[in-house]
Amino acid sequence: MMTELKAEAHIAIPSPADYVERIADRLFSFDAVVTNEGSGMDFRFPFGQASLGLSPDALTVRIRAGDAARLARLKDILATAIEVHARRAQPRIVWQGDLAGDRRLAQFREMRVAGIEDLTPHMRRIRLKGENLTRFAEFDGMHVRVLFPTPQVPEPGWPEAGPNGLPVWPAEDRRAPARVYTIRKLDVARGFMEIDFVMHGDESIGSGWAASARPGSIVGIMGPLGRPVRSAQWYVLGADETGLPALGRILEKLPAATRGFAFVEVADKGEEQIIAHPPGFELHWIHRNGKAPGEDARLAETICAVSRPAGTKCFSWFAAEAEAAKQVREHWRGKLGLGRDETLAAAYWRRGALGPMAG
Numbered sequence: 001m002m003t004e005l006k007a008e009a010h011i012a013i014p015s016p017a018d019y020v021e022r023i024a025d026r027l028f029s030f031d032a033v034v035t036n037e038g039s040g041m042d043f044r045f046p047f048g049q050a051s052l053g054l055s056p057d058a059l060t061v062r063i064r065a066g067d068a069a070r071l072a073r074l075k076d077i078l079a080t081a082i083e084v085h086a087r088r089a090q091p092r093i094v095w096q097g098d099l100a101g102d103r104r105l106a107q108f109r110e111m112r113v114a115g116i117e118d119l120t121p122h123m124r125r126i127r128l129k130g131e132n133l134t135r136f137a138e139f140d141g142m143h144v145r146v147l148f149p150t151p152q153v154p155e156p157g158w159p160e161a162g163p164n165g166l167p168v169w170p171a172e173d174r175r176a177p178a179r180v181y182t183i184r185k186l187d188v189a190r191g192f193m194e195i196d197f198v199m200h201g202d203e204s205i206g207s208g209w210a211a212s213a214r215p216g217s218i219v220g221i222m223g224p225l226g227r228p229v230r231s232a233q234w235y236v237l238g239a240d241e242t243g244l245p246a247l248g249r250i251l252e253k254l255p256a257a258t259r260g261f262a263f264v265e266v267a268d269k270g271e272e273q274i275i276a277h278p279p280g281f282e283l284h285w286i287h288r289n290g291k292a293p294g295e296d297a298r299l300a301e302t303i304c305a306v307s308r309p310a311g312t313k314c315f316s317w318f319a320a321e322a323e324a325a326k327q328v329r330e331h332w333r334g335k336l337g338l339g340r341d342e343t344l345a346a347a348y349w350r351r352g353a354l355g356p357m358a359g
């Protein structure tokens with residue numbers, strides 16, 4: 001018989017009502033069904049339940065899940081939502097109840113390189129083997145934070161779980177730098193995942209590691225990360241090379257009757273890949289033909305020019321350089337007034353800056 005696990009955190013925050021709307025909006029985007037209960041809110045996720053209770057000077061969070069991995073997932077997304085959206089109030093979150101004080105970070109795995117394949121001149125697929133990868137098939141998140149050993153920190157210390165369920169990092173001189181990547185393929189039974197690295201130069205942490213990786217090289221991963229892509233009958237998808245692994249994963253999983261358009265920006269024809277997609281879907285490639293990555297406006301312009309069919313459940317998804325993502329997000333959310341449950345436009349990298357979540 002499955003025993004339900006429970007935890008709660010009582011968080012002192014002056015005027016929690018000032019923050020709760022944004023916290024709730026973020027939680028909602030994890031495919032939650034939300035109900036209002038008096039002065040609080042209930043969230044039913046595919047992997048467990050959470051409730052937020054408000055008083056004038058505190059927020060009380062209660063969570064329930066069917067197993068330890070799901071409870072850890074709830075702790076992670078609740079604590080992150082509160083820390084991000086109530087940052088001003090400096091919330092101190094300490095989970096009580098089941099698995100309180102457990103230092104093992106449920107979302108962390110050490111992985112070992114088991115295969116390297118160049119898909120195109122600038123895209124390298126690396127197979128990583130690790131133990132117990134079940135959680136990476138759950139929770140609808142496609143991405144991981146990869147922690148890279150470097151010449152400066154060749155044998156990093158790995159993170160542990162803090163009292164809030166979020167990672168506690170080792171001291172700076174033992175801390176591995178992190179970048180976000182997509183799990184392009186996952187095989188839980190055989191214990192591996194594959195990541196497609198854009199090879200944009202040997203100097204940077206992620207791309208440089210991929211260039212020098214050898215069978216047996218070690219990385220840490222944390223995840224899964226990311227919001228679910230909602231189910232719909234029609235999609236428009238847009239990506240540059242960094243979003244191509246995610247776009248490929250989305251497209252090949254869509255039911256055969258799904259319709260829509262996908263646009264992918266790559267350097268040139270040599271960077272195109274064969275991506276499986278439903279027959280009613282059109283996949284178009286946009287070649288930069290000599291322009292630098294992040295300098296070609298056509299991907300964002302093309303995506304913004306696509307109209308959604310009336311009377312059909314639609315989802316719009318975009319992943320590319322930060323400026324392009326901002327333009328597309330403003331068009332969908334601002335100009336067209338679409339909600340989070342029908343759009344997702346994400347910055348996957350930023351010109352001249354370190355990757356998202358690098359710190």
Ligand SMILES: Cc1cc2nc3c(=O)[nH]c(=O)nc-3n(C[C@H](O)[C@H](O)[C@H](O)COP(=O)(O)OP(=O)(O)OC[C@H]3O[C@@H](n4cnc5c(N)ncnc54)[C@H](O)[C@@H]3O)c2cc1C
Pocket residue numbers: 143179180181182183195196197198199200204205206207208226241242243245246293347348349350351352353354355356358
């Ligand atoms: C959810 C998510 C999923 C992602 N999935 C993938 C994935 O599957 N594969 C993948 O390759 N990337 C992916 N990315 C993007 C990746 O995290 C960034 O490109 C990251 O900056 C790469 O780290 P780096 O150490 O190589 O470069 P950084 O040290 O972060 O940056 C060094 C310099 O390189 C530039 N730079 C970074 N990326 C690129 C690029 N692609 N082309 C040209 N210049 C660049 C930066 O502007 C900076 O000037 C994803 C990002 C997110 C948020």
